[in-house]
Amino acid sequence: MSRNGKTVQTWQGLKIIKDVQVGEYDLTVKSSGYITVTKKIRIEENKTAVEDVQLIQGNDKLQQGEFNYAGKTYHSIKIGTQVWMQENLDVGTMIQGSANPSNNGTIEKYCYDNSPANCTTYGGLYQWNEAMQYVTTPGTKGICPTGWHIPTKAEFETLKVSVGNDGNKLKGEGQGTGSGVGTNTSGFSALLAGYRYDDGFFGSLGGSAGFWSSTEGSAAGAYYLVLWGGGSGVDVDGSSKGGGFSVRCLED
Numbered sequence: 001m002s003r004n005g006k007t008v009q010t011w012q013g014l015k016i017i018k019d020v021q022v023g024e025y026d027l028t029v030k031s032s033g034y035i036t037v038t039k040k041i042r043i044e045e046n047k048t049a050v051e052d053v054q055l056i057q058g059n060d061k062l063q064q065g066e067f068n069y070a071g072k073t074y075h076s077i078k079i080g081t082q083v084w085m086q087e088n089l090d091v092g093t094m095i096q097g098s099a100n101p102s103n104n105g106t107i108e109k110y111c112y113d114n115s116p117a118n119c120t121t122y123g124g125l126y127q128w129n130e131a132m133q134y135v136t137t138p139g140t141k142g143i144c145p146t147g148w149h150i151p152t153k154a155e156f157e158t159l160k161v162s163v164g165n166d167g168n169k170l171k172g173e174g175q176g177t178g179s180g181v182g183t184n185t186s187g188f189s190a191l192l193a194g195y196r197y198d199d200g201f202f203g204s205l206g207g208s209a210g211f212w213s214s215t216e217g218s219a220a221g222a223y224y225l226v227l228w229g230g231g232s233g234v235d236v237d238g239s240s241k242g243g244g245f246s247v248r249c250l251e252d
Helices: 116-120 153-162
Strands: 006-013 014-017 023-029 038-045 049-052 065-069 072-079 082-085 208-216 221-228 234-239
Touching: 082 153, 153 208, 153 221, 153 234
Parallel strands: none
Antiparallel strands: 006 014, 014 049, 023 038, 065 072, 072 082, 208 221, 221 234
């Protein structure tokens, strides 16, 4: 960290801060093999601040950040060269499964079985056009926060490679059964949130999960990443834009 040309020295998990202006700063420690730690510190005039920071042993994929969006707290996770949201997006106003969203300036979501509690746990389910906010440009921001976007098909393919095509590494611990039990070694923490089908019904809660990409497959379809609860497979496939899937945002 630096401010007005003054540099913060970092050494083995200690931050030594000299000759910087009075004020509050974010102190961030990053070290290979540990989870990144960020905390607030106060710098006073003509004083040297030495801050002890405890690092939690982990691996290079477990570098977490925390941020707020639309009144909800989310976390970020680095997997390979990509930084993903660690939770399913849950933004917007719930509509019934039998209804369709429209381009009306309000983000509209489905909650599994029309239960708001399921959105709290699993995040919202969105039709493709609503998630994309009615544009078709791959990599668009859509309903994601500023600085994030809906991943492209190619970016999902990169994620697959990062976890060795093992869907269990993407699923949260305890998600799935038998050969499909999640290990979450990637930190992606996927939940088997199920779907809203084109006919307005819901299904597959605890059995599978789908995440929209921003890449069209046809005028009526788009690609999505799919995980199954009964096996370790992970695939990028096409589906009707009228279905309701989860959304995971990727950092720009």
